[in-house]
Amino acid sequence: MDRPTLPVSERIRQRRIEQGRTQAVVAGLCGISTEYLSQIERGLKTPARAVMSRLAAELQLPVAALMTDALDAVEAVVPARGSQVAQALLAHHRPSSELLSADSLRGRVERLWRIWQSSPTRFTVAESLLPDLIRDIEGTGRALRTSADAVERREVLRAAADLYGLLRSYCRRIGRMDLALMSADRGLRAAEDADDVLRIAAAHWNLGHVLLSQPGNEADAIDVAMTAAAQLDRTAKDPTEAVAVKGALELIAVIAETKSQRPWAARERLNSVLPLAKQAGEGNVLWTVFGPTNVQLHALSVEMANGDAREGLRLADQVDISQIPSNERTFTFGMEVAACYDLRRDYAAVLVHLLELEELAPEDLERSPLARTLTMSLVRKARPTYRRQAVALAERLELL
Numbered sequence: 271m272d273r274p275t276l277p278v279s280e281r282i283r284q285r286r287i288e289q290g291r292t293q294a295v296v297a298g299l300c301g302i303s304t305e306y307l308s309q310i311e312r313g314l315k316t317p318a319r320a321v322m323s324r325l326a327a328e329l330q331l332p333v334a335a336l337m338t339d340a341l342d343a344v345e346a347v348v349p350a351r352g353s354q355v356a357q358a359l360l361a362h363h364r365p366s367s368e369l370l371s372a373d374s375l376r377g378r379v380e381r382l383w384r385i386w387q388s389s390p391t392r393f394t395v396a397e398s399l400l401p402d403l404i405r406d407i408e409g410t411g412r413a414l415r416t417s418a419d420a421v422e423r424r425e426v427l428r429a430a431a432d433l434y435g436l437l438r439s440y441c442r443r444i445g446r447m448d449l450a451l452m453s454a455d456r457g458l459r460a461a462e463d464a465d466d467v468l469r470i471a472a473a474h475w476n477l478g479h480v481l482l483s484q485p486g487n488e489a490d491a492i493d494v495a496m497t498a499a500a501q502l503d504r505t506a507k508d509p510t511e512a513v514a515v516k517g518a519l520e521l522i523a524v525i526a527e528t529k530s531q532r533p534w535a536a537r538e539r540l541n542s543v544l545p546l547a548k549q550a551g552e553g554n555v556l557w558t559v560f561g562p563t564n565v566q567l568h569a570l571s572v573e574m575a576n577g578d579a580r581e582g583l584r585l586a587d588q589v590d591i592s593q594i595p596s597n598e599r600t601f602t603f604g605m606e607v608a609a610c611y612d613l614r615r616d617y618a619a620v621l622v623h624l625l626e627l628e629e630l631a632p633e634d635l636e637r638s639p640l641a642r643t644l645t646m647s648l649v650r651k652a653r654p655t656y657r658r659q660a661v662a663l664a665e666r667l668e669l670l
Contacts, residue, residue, distance in 0.1 A: 279313040279643050285329040286311075300324040309577055313643035314609055316485055316529055358401040359437070359449055366409035372425030375407055379433045383557050386436055387596040393633040396440055407433055411460075427464035431457045431473060435557060438476045439598075442483055443637055454480045467505045471515045472556040474498035478522035488526035495522035511555045517546035517565075518558035524568050533576040540569055554595050563593040567603050574606045579613035586610065601631045605640055612644055617652050620644055621660055628663065636667050645669060 286296050297307040302321060309315040310325075317325070325331075382399055386392050407430050414423040434457030441450035454477040461469035474494050481491035499519040502512055520543045527536035543565055552561035566589045573582035586607050591600050608623035624644060628635050635641050646669055648660035664670045 279311050279639070280646060281331070282325060282329065283311040285331055289329065296325075296328060299328050305577065309613075312609075312612060312647060313640045314575065314577065314613070315531070318485070318531070322485075354401045355397055355404070355437075355440070356446065356449060358404040359441075359452065361405075363405055363408035363412060365413035365415075366406070367413075369413055370406055370410050372422050372429060375403075375410065375426060376429040376432075378403055379407075379429050379436070383432065383436055386439070387554075387557065387559075387598060390597070390629075390631050391633055392597070392631075393440075393444070393637075396436075400437070400440070403433060404437075424464045424466075427460045428466055428469060430460040431464065431466065431469045432556070433457075434460060435472060435476050438480060442480065443634075445637075447480070447483060450480050450483070467502065467507065468511055468515055468556060471498050471502045471512075471519060472558065475515070475518050475522060475558060478519070478526075482522065482525055482529065485529070488530045491526045492523045495519040495526075510550070513546050514550040514553050514555035514560045515558060517543055517550055518555075518560040520546065521560070521564070521568055524572070528572050528575045531575075533572050536572045537569075540565065540572065552593050559594060559596045559599055561593070563589060563591070564599065567594070567599060567606075570603070570606055570610075574609050574613075577613060579610040582610040583607070583614075597631055598634070601627055601634045601638075604630070605638060608644055609640060612647065615651075617648055618656060621648055621652065621656055621663075624648075624663060625659070628666070642667060642669060 286293070293307050293311070294304045297304045300307070300321065301324065302317075306315065306317075310317050378399075382396065382403065385395050385399075389395055407426065411423075411426050411430055414426055417423055434453045437453035438450050438457065441447070441453055454473065457476055458470065458473035461473045475498070478491045478495040481487040481494065496519070499516045502516050502519070520539065524536050524539045524543065527533075527539060544562075547560070547562040547565045550561055552563060554560075566585065570582050570585045570589070573579075573585060586603070589603065591603055594600055594603075604623055604627045608620050608627070611617075611619035611623065624635070624641060627641070645660065645664050645667055649657070649664050649670070652660040661670065
């Protein structure tokens with residue numbers, strides 16, 4: 271396989287090995303610890319731009335080869351899909367000649383959201399339904415711009431905001447960060463035009479996730495999320511739902527601190543989110559999946575990213591994953607547990623978790639940079655008794 275199709279972490283490792291140099295040597299020349307470089311090569315740490323630049327210079331690679339987001343790297347090895355979704359997003363939609371009701375459009379969006387959060391083949395289903403839904407919502411929205419029926423227009427705008435939130439998630443996971451940003455922006459504009467306070471906050475949550483997907487934007491993500499949370503405090507009319515959306519926004523800051531390698535700051539922010547989670551309870555307001563269990567999952571994420579496998583696994587044992595109404599979060603939980611076992615060099619446990627995740631969400635597994643990195647690590651390090659299974663998994667992911 272050509273290097274450009276590999277995750278960034280794997281490219282760094284392969285280049286170092288090709289040059290016959292140890293982790294200790296490369297880490298020392300780049301001014302980082304050997305353990306830190308080890309975590310970078312296993313996909314467990316995302317280095318700052320300055321560190322990435324030093325690695326590129328030391329390994330004699332173009333900076334762009336390492337600055338490419340991991341999701342972009344995956345896009346090259348996953349069969350090209352979603353082109354019709356992209357075409358529908360980029361097209362100019364004329365006003366519909368036959369108006370569809372806001373109730374029917376909202377029902378279609380809600381059904382697709384349930385599929386997106388629960389189906390093992392969610393990408394395939396979404397790709398079949400999204401193009402028509404985009405065209406129908408855009409066409410109806412344009413037709414209602416001059417309508418006297420303000421109530422119907424507002425409901426269509428709300429459905430549009432929810433749809434573009436889903437599209438943000440979909441586009442990010444197929445590696446189209448340009449379309450993810452476009453979707454987040456359209457969702458925000460629809461929520462603002464609908465004058466819907468909660469959806470405006472949720473749209474900022476979506477925008478925060480897009481910013482988090484690109485290294486170096488962590489401070490901007492925090493600013494977007496915390497500004498929206500403060501605004502929500504001043505304007506929300508439904509305190510119960512507002513608490514849940516505010517909690518989801520504050521978790522953006524937790525993720526940003528984690529990505530910035532500030533675990534102490536992430537833990538402090540998590541402690542401030544706990545009261546909101548207890549107040550909101552388990553829920554899925556505007557598809558944010560915020561609640562006490564989701565906060566537990568973020569606590570695990572902090573420790574996994576910090577390389578503390580023991581604490582990560584201890585926290586994982588306390589999580590009742592059945593409380594999460596989203597396969598996506600369940601999948602992320604399983605991936606992070608597998609990463610913790612990888613840190614402990616318990617490769618049999620890594621394999622067990624990857625195989626379980628393949629059964630739970632095969633389409634997510636093939637798009638996960640961390641899954642691909644862990645799988646290739648298994649192929650190299652697994653004992654002969656289960657190396658055959660690791661190789662078979664790598665072949666199914668088209669890594670071999």
